[in-house]
Amino acid sequence: MNFYDEVYELCKKIPKGKVSTYKEIGKAMNSRAYRAVGQALRNNPYAPIVPCHRVLNSKGELYGFNGKMNNKNLKDKEKLLLKEGVKVKNNKVIDFEKKLFKF
DNA sequence: CGCTTGACACCGT
DNA sequence: AACGGTGCCAAGC
Numbered sequence: 001m002n003f004y005d006e007v008y009e010l011c012k013k014i015p016k017g018k019v020s021t022y023k024e025i026g027k028a029m030n031s032r033a034y035r036a037v038g039q040a041l042r043n044n045p046y047a048p049i050v051p052c053h054r055v056l057n058s059k060g061e062l063y064g065f066n067g068k069m070n071n072k073n074l075k076d077k078e079k080l081l082l083k084e085g086v087k088v089k090n091n092k093v094i095d096f097e098k099k100l101f102k103f
Numbered sequence: 104c105g106c107t108t109g110a111c112a113c114c115g116t
Numbered sequence: 117a118a119c120g121g122t123g124c125c126a127a128g129c
Contacts, residue, residue: 039109
């Protein structure tokens with residue numbers, strides 16, 4: 001189990017309708033490598049399996065999903081979030097702290 | 104082996 | 117409140 005896989009496993013554990021943060025994931029694996037977590041998700045070889053769109057920055061914002069990267073799928077991911085019950089407004093999650101999933 | 108690069112976070116202006 | 121510098125850790129080159 002390398003670092004990346006660890007990240008993916010944790011992401012998969014995030015229940016539907018909940019979100020998490022890079023920091024939490026880092027803490028969950030006894031590390032402060034929240035940056036490396038970002039790299040793992042950015043690669044994301046398990047595209048549909050790993051719900052990388054449920055991982056946000058500490059402010060509860062979609063960082064690099066909808067504005068910076070121009071993947072069309074990412075647009076759908078926001079829709080997917082809404083469908084799961086996570087309200088997204090201007091790339092920010094409403095009631096983020098309430099929906100935050102801790103490991 | 105060492106320098107650079109990030110889907111970040113924290114703290115000081 | 118917004119912005120910028122610094123620290124963090126793993127990967128790539």
